Amino acid sequence: MENKIKLLVTGASGQLGSELKHLAANYPDFEFLFTDVAELDITKPGQAEKFVAENPVSFIINCAAYTAVDKAEEDHDKAFLINAIAVDYLIDAARMSDATLIHVSTDYVFDGTKNSPYHEEDVAIPESAYGQTKYEGENLIMYSDIPAIIIRTSWLYSTFGNNFVKTMLRLGTEKEAINVVYDQVGTPTYARNLAQAILEIVSKISVKPIKTREIYHYTNEGVTSWYDFASEIFRHRSLSCKVHPIDTSKYPTPAKRPAFSVLSKDKIKREFNLSIPHWVDSLHQMLRDLDEK
Template sequence: MQKNILITGANGQLGSEIRRIADNYKSTFRFFFTDVAELDITEQQAIDGYLKENNIDYIVNCAAYTAVDKAEDDSDLCYKINRDAVANIASAAASNDVKVIHISTDYVYDGTASKPYIETDKVNPQSVYGKSKLEGEDALLKICPQSIIIRTAWLYSIFGNNFVKTMIRLGRERDTLNVVADQTGAPTNAADLADTIMKILVYSESNKFESGIYHYSNEGVTNWYDFTLAIHKDAGITTCKVSPITTDQYPAKATRPKYSVLDKSKIKATFGISIPKWEDSLNICVRELLSI
């Protein structure tokens, strides 16, 4: 018998990637893809009604306010989506016995570490975006402890607006580019995260729902400057000179974590998944972008 999965924020990068692979799982799961037009997650009664009406078993919450700099001036809306809506989902899920997988971020850390963050490391967000995401995590675990939180970082895909697509566009438009080289992390192809989420759901059906916080990004470590060089190489861009700069030389409203490499040992061990290297996943994405 099929289980029913609600995907919120389905028009974003991650939701779109889950939609792409949904047919591979149609014997096990029935998918309900919603964005704000179909379901307003800032209204708890709307979520509650939707869960009841469609007999939902799992929610994968991909909805988020992710405009990091804009959030500094638009904190009310940021908190409404990243904290209050998550609390609404949690309340509706708890009262309807629905399990939740929620996507969070490396921005919950302050970025002062020198080794990859594990899930139990101290959180200390430095931006409105990071604080709103952490408060969303806290609300979810308080109201609906039977939840999985996946913290990810540097997300990109063939969908929506993201760093990879921006660097390809700018690389074609400009002769020179300055890119920050002193922020260290690991990019994440949303297609890989979507695949992992589905593996977790399959695992949950045949084993048990292993609630808790997990980290996921592609394997390896880089910085934005080297990431850009790799993007341009894969895209065959040779006419744009990319120069490294420091964070201080690129003023931004919101503070970014200087170091946000995530340790993925827990998610790999719990669900038996392997994670591709960031270089390989980038290459796949860029090749697809070039063919569109």
């Protein structure tokens, strides 16, 4: 018990946090302190520092975020508070506890004008309020003095919470046909795979600590569009609902999304020797996991 590695997880009732909870039992050497806004509101100055003063930890995994991409356009201040200012409070808490911060960011920091996978050092030009606030959170970490890892991911879905897969499963039984955009290209990511990758990285860092800050990209393997993603969900579930491909211009949203946001995983695979499942295999796995819940 004494030698267990202590990890604080913030925002633990969200998709990624819930997947970490689900995997926790597989990591007997770790002692997890799962918190969400009721136990630790990361936006309250001094709260994270107070928490780690009472419960010293070696890692802080920040799964808390403002993730309502369209709502963020009119609710910029709240998104900025959770996605940026609160990250500064977590940096202070990590420094106080001598902890490594593992932070999660997004493909929406890119403008999507490339047509080959984005690398970590590519210039970030966020085009939405959500992407901008997440980028500001990244920068606070990168210009800090604590050991930290930022993992950018994309198109996250899970057996927990609401997401595209669950929306499609509902619409697929309610409707005869739906329209889905085909001109936004990226990679879906099963949050359980990302949670597993984070815990593998923490295991490796706890043996060989890091001293600086690095950005990594993690998504499932492969490339698809939202249209093809929806089609595969319906095909696998034998849902007869038709999917019509439409242009983004026919489906206007308050927040602009990148047209192309495929992320290169070369760096994270090389550094941590990870093997990453293909998005189709992970989708099928998630649908099986959903059936077993």
